[in-house]
Amino acid sequence: MKTVSENRCFGGVQGVYSHASSSCACEMTFGLYLPPAAQFGRVPVLWYLSGLTCTHENAMTKAGAQAIAAQCGMAVCFPDTSPRGKSVADDDSYDLGQGAGFYVDAAQDPWAPHFKMWSYVGDELPALLVDAFPIEPDQQAITGHSMGGHGALTLAMRRPEQFASVSAFAPIANPTASDWGRKQFTAYLGADESDWEGHDATLLMRDKGFDGAMLIDQGAEDQFYELLRPASLSEAMAARKQDGTFRINKGYDHSYFFVSTFMEDHVGFHAEALGL
Amino acid sequence: MKTVSENRCFGGVQGVYSHASSSCACEMTFGLYLPPAAQFGRVPVLWYLSGLTCTHENAMTKAGAQAIAAQCGMAVCFPDTSPRGKSVADDDSYDLGQGAGFYVDAAQDPWAPHFKMWSYVGDELPALLVDAFPIEPDQQAITGHSMGGHGALTLAMRRPEQFASVSAFAPIANPTASDWGRKQFTAYLGADESDWEGHDATLLMRDKGFDGAMLIDQGAEDQFYELLRPASLSEAMAARKQDGTFRINKGYDHSYFFVSTFMEDHVGFHAEALGL
Numbered sequence: 001m002k003t004v005s006e007n008r009c010f011g012g013v014q015g016v017y018s019h020a021s022s023s024c025a026c027e028m029t030f031g032l033y034l035p036p037a038a039q040f041g042r043v044p045v046l047w048y049l050s051g052l053t054c055t056h057e058n059a060m061t062k063a064g065a066q067a068i069a070a071q072c073g074m075a076v077c078f079p080d081t082s083p084r085g086k087s088v089a090d091d092d093s094y095d096l097g098q099g100a101g102f103y104v105d106a107a108q109d110p111w112a113p114h115f116k117m118w119s120y121v122g123d124e125l126p127a128l129l130v131d132a133f134p135i136e137p138d139q140q141a142i143t144g145h146s147m148g149g150h151g152a153l154t155l156a157m158r159r160p161e162q163f164a165s166v167s168a169f170a171p172i173a174n175p176t177a178s179d180w181g182r183k184q185f186t187a188y189l190g191a192d193e194s195d196w197e198g199h200d201a202t203l204l205m206r207d208k209g210f211d212g213a214m215l216i217d218q219g220a221e222d223q224f225y226e227l228l229r230p231a232s233l234s235e236a237m238a239a240r241k242q243d244g245t246f247r248i249n250k251g252y253d254h255s256y257f258f259v260s261t262f263m264e265d266h267v268g269f270h271a272e273a274l275g276l
Numbered sequence: 277m278k279t280v281s282e283n284r285c286f287g288g289v290q291g292v293y294s295h296a297s298s299s300c301a302c303e304m305t306f307g308l309y310l311p312p313a314a315q316f317g318r319v320p321v322l323w324y325l326s327g328l329t330c331t332h333e334n335a336m337t338k339a340g341a342q343a344i345a346a347q348c349g350m351a352v353c354f355p356d357t358s359p360r361g362k363s364v365a366d367d368d369s370y371d372l373g374q375g376a377g378f379y380v381d382a383a384q385d386p387w388a389p390h391f392k393m394w395s396y397v398g399d400e401l402p403a404l405l406v407d408a409f410p411i412e413p414d415q416q417a418i419t420g421h422s423m424g425g426h427g428a429l430t431l432a433m434r435r436p437e438q439f440a441s442v443s444a445f446a447p448i449a450n451p452t453a454s455d456w457g458r459k460q461f462t463a464y465l466g467a468d469e470s471d472w473e474g475h476d477a478t479l480l481m482r483d484k485g486f487d488g489a490m491l492i493d494q495g496a497e498d499q500f501y502e503l504l505r506p507a508s509l510s511e512a513m514a515a516r517k518q519d520g521t522f523r524i525n526k527g528y529d530h531s532y533f534f535v536s537t538f539m540e541d542h543v544g545f546h547a548e549a550l551g552l
Binding site: 007008009010011014061062064066067219221249251252253255256257258260261264 | 283284285286337495525528532
């Protein structure tokens with residue numbers, strides 16, 4: 001693993017690291033914020049999964065998570081959103097290929113050799129973090145924005161033993177019924193829609209829900225409201241009596257100005273769930 | 277004036293606007309955060325002047341000022357760092373020309389026709405803001421980072437009637453004795469060093485100081501420590517018995533991770549000076 005950069009931030013360290021990923025078969029880069037408390041022992045980690053077109057860097061510089069993470073004594077990890085590189089397949093559109101991994105393990109060519117973001121974020125990177133940094137393996141929480149909210153919700157519902165809590169900012173909530181989902185699942189997973197079901201937060205909510213509290217924030221003026229399909233997830237949460245909060249925020253759009261506004265609430269929510 | 281974008285942020289609005297500047301004789305872009313309190317009447321404004329290579333956007337997305345500005349009921353204005361455009365003179369180096377206005381009114385060619393950032397930030401933009409937004413003209417404070425810290429300190433010390441308080445993050449503190457200053461002052465102001473004196477925070481501190489409190493934060497691991505010359509300003513503040521705080525912060529560098537860490541302290545400092 002290589003250290004790309006380390007900057008002091010709110011008494012802790014905002015690092016950027018790269019490593020040869022076995023899941024994605026390419027070099028991958030991630031950001032990791034370690035709070036001041038990490039100097040004295042292992043700390044819990046909050047995973048922040050980013051949205052379409054983002055790298056590890058966007059949320060790390062714009063979401064404002066470090067201030068509250070420092071106070072709570074929680075690490076925050078910012079993975080990239082896809083494999084990268086000249087030898088990695090790509091597409092001209094912004095919502096497929098590099099920058100658009102959708103947190104699935106691709107089974108179709110040309111994506112299958114590298115696009116294994118489900119395994120990368122769910123297995124490989126957690127193991128690497130616990131090995132290389134003072135991260136407590138049994139105290140993980142997960143959140144994300146847009147495509148990353150989709151990733152956070154689907155990972156948490158299918159791996160409740162791994163994640164103590166889950167939240168999302170304007171998640172792609174029902175991708176099997178959206179142009180943000182059907183196109184990508186067809187490309188990555190194939191045309192058999194039964195293979196898509198484990199990657200749709202609304203379907204997973206109907207099927208199993210999450211054993212713990214869940215926090216969803218959605219901007220009412222989100223320019224992608226129709227693509228995100230928040231009503232499907234909200235309905236499914238209420239139908240299941242899922243413990244949690246689904247909040248519609250008047251005036252807010254899809255940008256990091258929205259994410260940063262509610263970041264303190266989300267980090268605080270996870271800190272409470274983790275007993276901090 | 278044109279609205280480039282407006283995003284809801286911490287209950288207020290983060291806007292970006294452009295206008296034909298009479299001082300700079302070109303189109304100029306700035307960011308303005310209006311807190312929730314601006315819905316009900318005029319609010320004070322904190323000017324945030326950015327550093328070399330920055331536009332209006334860097335601090336607006338990375339410095340994390342909006343959260344605390346919203347709480348304090350204070351607007352924050354993020355001007356650009358120079359005139360811009362194809363018809364505006366430029367230089368291949370990062371520290372001269374576009375992105376490097378140094379907050380002076382250039383008197384030398386080829387810079388004189390457009391590089392009037394002293395007048396732009398000090399006169400034109402405040403008047404525009406008061407005219408177009410609910411900004412209280414008699415409640416202005418100023419801060420900045422690096423080259424912008426230099427701008428903030430020099431504007432405040434020479435215009436104490438305009439700015440109730442001043443602070444700076446890692447300011448270029450003594451440019452007449454630094455390669456970050458001598459090169460640019462020669463180009464913009466000419467070879468007569470007596471014309472530079474009104475644009476050097478250390479010399480102004482020795483000459484007049486500031487009638488009010490002053491807050492300076494400097495990272496101990498700043499990669500530009502020698503160019504910034506913090507010791508000159510610190511010595512001058514102590515020699516004058518300037519009311520204020522000069523803080524050296526162990527481990528911090530020159531990045532926005534440093535700025536964002538101390539932003540809450542600075543906004544709070546200005547809020548107190550403004551009686552909020």
